[in-house]
Amino acid sequence: MQLLLAPMEGLLDFALRDTLTRVGQGPGVAGAGAAQAHPSGVDRCVSEFIRITDTLLPARAFIRTMPELLTGGRTLAGVPVRGQLLGSDPTLLAENAARLAELGSHGVDLNFGCPAKVVNRHGGGSALLDDPELVHRIVAAVRRAVPPGVPVSAKMRLGFNDDYRAEDNALAIEAAGASEIVVHARTKAHGYRPPAYWERIADLRREVKLPLVANGEIWTVDDARRAQAASGCTSLMLGRGMVADPGLALAIRAAMAPADAPAAPWQGNAAGSAGIYKEKWHPALDCNNLFATESGVLEGRPGSATAFKGLLDTQLPPHVPWAELRPLLGSFWALVEQRVERRHRAGRLKQWLNLLRRRYPEAQAAFDELRTTNDAQHMEGWLAG
Ligand SMILES: Cc1cc2nc3c(=O)[nH]c(=O)nc-3n(C[C@H](O)[C@H](O)[C@H](O)COP(=O)(O)O)c2cc1C
Known part of the structure; x- marks a missing residue:
């Protein structure tokens, strides 16, 4: 598999x-x-x-x-x-x-x-x-x-x-x-x-x-x-x-498992340093326009009550506990800060939270708190807290 x-x-x-x-x-x-x-x-x-x-x-x-x-x-x-x-x-x-x-x-x-x-x-x-x-x-x-x-x-x-x-x-x-x-x-x-x-x-x-x-x-x-x-x-x-x-x-x-037989031994990437990803972000196409009406992802923009119409399923437990995921939101943000223009950064985190709230009540709370902001500083404050 x-x-x-x-x-x-x-x-x-x-x-x-x-x-x-x-x-x-x-x-x-x-x-x-x-x-x-x-x-x-x-x-x-x-x-x-x-x-x-x-x-x-x-x-x-x-x-x-x-x-x-x-x-x-x-x-x-x-x-x-x-x-x-x-x-x-x-x-x-x-x-x-x-x-x-x-x-x-x-x-x-x-x-x-x-x-x-x-x-x-x-x-x-x-x-x-x-x-x-x-x-x-x-x-x-x-x-x-x-x-x-x-x-x-x-x-x-x-x-x-x-x-x-x-x-x-x-x-x-x-x-x-x-x-x-x-x-x-x-x-x-x-x-x-x-x-x-x-x-x-x-x-x-x-x-x-x-x-x-x-x-x-x-x-x-x-x-x-x-x-x-x-x-x-x-x-x-x-x-x-x-x-x-x-x-x-x-x-x-x-x-x-055990039907699953992975193919290769895995190693971390030796060249790994987030610091090398300094290139400026220039989206080739504006995906917000490409997929907004059909994806069910981006419909959940601030102010919209239509995200995942009838699909929210937070009653299902997530497979990675929030405590484990929370630091990853921080590392995600660090990469977003390096690669995404400031005015688009808040949207990136909100998009992820919008999907995460299907599983995590904590993400729902964060989404509710942050949904109306487009201010990267506000996001930084939330992440620091
Ligand atoms: C926002 C968004 C962007 C997508 N961009 C691409 C893409 O660049 N290339 C591609 O082959 N499919 C793209 N897709 C389709 C997905 O790869 C996938 O086929 C689709 O979301 C169905 O899988 P899922 O139900 O697991 O999300 C995109 C889908 C969404 C929702």
Whole structure:
């Protein structure tokens, strides 16, 4: 079983990847018995998308989204990160993939799922799913451009308006030489509305031989079990569920041990020093606009009562105690301070608290206290307290 941390532009970025892969290093964490897995339970992260439009990007553009390239392509806690590219031009994507591989990314992932209008208008993301032949050309060009030892993977939705080309797309990706497909089990038209149609992944498994990873709506250990049963996949990608409950990967491992056999011995990242992440933050696209209406994440902005309509489940105990998590909020903030413009910092912490409050009453209290502030100093005061 592989547990992957999902790419989430504007939410699960470098700072949160770093923080979530530090989980589980303290005492008293549920699931710590999964001895050989990385302490966080996460096998691999995928960066948020790097948009390729009309040029070969300079190294600094890749490093801006994926600072882990400066530390051997791993988070400071040692989990490998795979860079994700988004675009629609096979040649340009191939050139950029070659550069990303050269910079030390643990593979290249291709985005066939982004639902953002601005991206789809330019033929990228989930819009590509209407054209399996182009999907094939993109994957094949990227596969040819990167060294044979560098894995090329794809992340797809089931389709754009409907899912009837899902099999064709999966077959196209396989025939082009990819080594894995993560399937977010919804179409673009479904947005982020539950449910996820995990059973459609089982249909794809009947058609393709390469490893598939199930993704979408895995918030609990029970969801993980049901996703595995319905899709037939052992490997899972966790997105919002892991942001809401940073111990989720560990809990899934603990629940599924001993079937879980981790692949590699884990080491911390020797190059690790948060001090090297000084580069200025320039979001490639404003994710608040990209996902605001569909994600259910950003709807919980201050003043909005609609966050996770009917989904709050604080009655479920978190897998990492608040006392363990609290210092991680501090290290998250330290990274945000280094990389995010001051005026955007408060929003970053509130976004995380917004999801954490699904599990932690303490996060709910913090969210209530901080929801109306956009002042980084106020946040600092709360964190210091
Ligand atoms: C705010 C946000 C940003 C996202 N950004 C990306 C992205 O950059 N690349 C990508 O392939 N998927 C992206 N996704 C989709 C997630 O990776 C994932 O497929 C989706 O959230 C479903 O998984 P979950 O239910 O576990 O969150 C994003 C989702 C959200 C909510």
